């Protein structure tokens with residue numbers, strides 16, 4: 001999926017990021033059988049009992065998707081012949097970059113992504129609103145994530 005494919009979803013993602021600011025938000029871009037993407041917010045449970053054992057971070061500086069909502073979304077999209085395309089989260093006040101923790105989550109502790117076809121979108125949210133978004137796509141030749149700016153319409 002390219003930044004252009006994702007651009008129509010940016011307003012709903014930005015609204016969600018603003019609604020949880022200054023906490024991180026998270027969600028999924030699910031493509032249906034025809035490849036049409038939609039954004040589905042997933043509650044961020046970082047720092048709560050539901051996240052115990054997954055992360056030491058809180059919602060201020062990390063995200064853990066609510067496990068039941070995540071599972072239901074993935075089961076539903078699979079039943080309908082679609083797929084998980086992009087994992088989305090926001091960065092309050094620190095910019096749209098792929099942090100070390102983001103990379104560790106994507107790589108699952110190894111040198112290869114758990115899901116090489118799944119992309120990551122990081123949305124920068126500040127007090128004034130969303131000011132940047134970047135899409136990170138695994139490049140198997142480079143064995144690294146390639147970065148693409150996704151224009152954000154204020």
Ligand SMILES: [Zn+2]
Pocket residue numbers: 089090091098099102122
């Ligand atoms: Zn992050």
